[in-house]
Amino acid sequence: MSASNLDPSTTDIQFVGATSFVVVGFFTPNYYQLANAFSKNLIEHGITHHLYARTKSVGQWGHQTLQKPSVLKSARLGYPNAILILMDVDCQVRGDISAVTNSAGDIAVPMGRKPMKNGTALRPGTRVLLVKPTAQADAFLALWDEMCRLDIKPVENDEIRLQMAMEASAGQFAIATLPSRFTGMEIRKSRPEDVIVHDSARDESRVLGSTRKDIKHRFRAIRKTLYKLLTGRDYKSQNSV
Numbered sequence: 410m411s412a413s414n415l416d417p418s419t420t421d422i423q424f425v426g427a428t429s430f431v432v433v434g435f436f437t438p439n440y441y442q443l444a445n446a447f448s449k450n451l452i453e454h455g456i457t458h459h460l461y462a463r464t465k466s467v468g469q470w471g472h473q474t475l476q477k478p479s480v481l482k483s484a485r486l487g488y489p490n491a492i493l494i495l496m497d498v499d500c501q502v503r504g505d506i507s508a509v510t511n512s513a514g515d516i517a518v519p520m521g522r523k524p525m526k527n528g529t530a531l532r533p534g535t536r537v538l539l540v541k542p543t544a545q546a547d548a549f550l551a552l553w554d555e556m557c558r559l560d561i562k563p564v565e566n567d568e569i570r571l572q573m574a575m576e577a578s579a580g581q582f583a584i585a586t587l588p589s590r591f592t593g594m595e596i597r598k599s600r601p602e603d604v605i606v607h608d609s610a611r612d613e614s615r616v617l618g619s620t621r622k623d624i625k626h627r628f629r630a631i632r633k634t635l636y637k638l639l640t641g642r643d644y645k646s647q648n649s650v
Contacts, residue, residue, distance in 0.1 A: 423459045426458070438462075447496075461484075471567075477535055482554060484540075490542050495540065497536050501596070509588070515540075515582055516540055517584070518535065552578055557570045
């Protein structure tokens with residue numbers, strides 16, 4: 410079969426740009442259009458990248474995300490001397506991202522706040538993840554990949570398995586926190602200074618997903634307003650009573 414006859418949704422997308430770092434990602438056939446659009450976005454900024462074509466795993470969205478550490482392990486073999494920046498293919502780059510490579514640590518991850526009943530909790534993410542070309546980074550990727558291959562129910566996603574790897578390796582690896590402007594902030598919540606943003610796709614259509622989010626945000630805003638009108642207190646205060 411000639412190269413021209415290859416199914417593009419099963420073929421890696423690669424581009425050699427002006428950057429010494431390499432943006433890495435992966436896509437299953439149903440995400441090819443997103444990956445192709447993401448590649449064009451990276452090309453506009455002259456960013457070297459390699460988006461790996463992967464077969465779709467059996468299961469739901471969470472099962473697909475478990476492929477991330479194995480994709481990074483492949484990229485480490487292909488680009489042994491380069492800093493790697495893993496990004497979801499539904500991310501967008503809006504400017505120069507070279508400063509992200511100054512992050513400390515063998516691995517650098519986003520750290521987001523998750524609302525809890527009595528406050529907030531910090532939670533590491535993988536929407537954007539930086540990997541330095543070090544033996545320690547390789548060791549951490551091996552551990553993370555091992556966690557992602559465990560048969561655990563519920564599966565959750567790769568971020569839960571990342572937390573497991575961090576807990577199991579405390580003190581062994583240098584893991585840093587990415588500056589917030591490089592973490593893939595949801596585009597609806599992004600600030601002008603955010604240069605890597607994210608427009609969540611998942612397996613549902615992008616339009617439907619966006620509509621659901623809009624409805625959810627509007628419902629919450631109406632709920633808070635009504636609660637304050639009826640009680641004279643902020644909605645959050647109900648959890649502290």
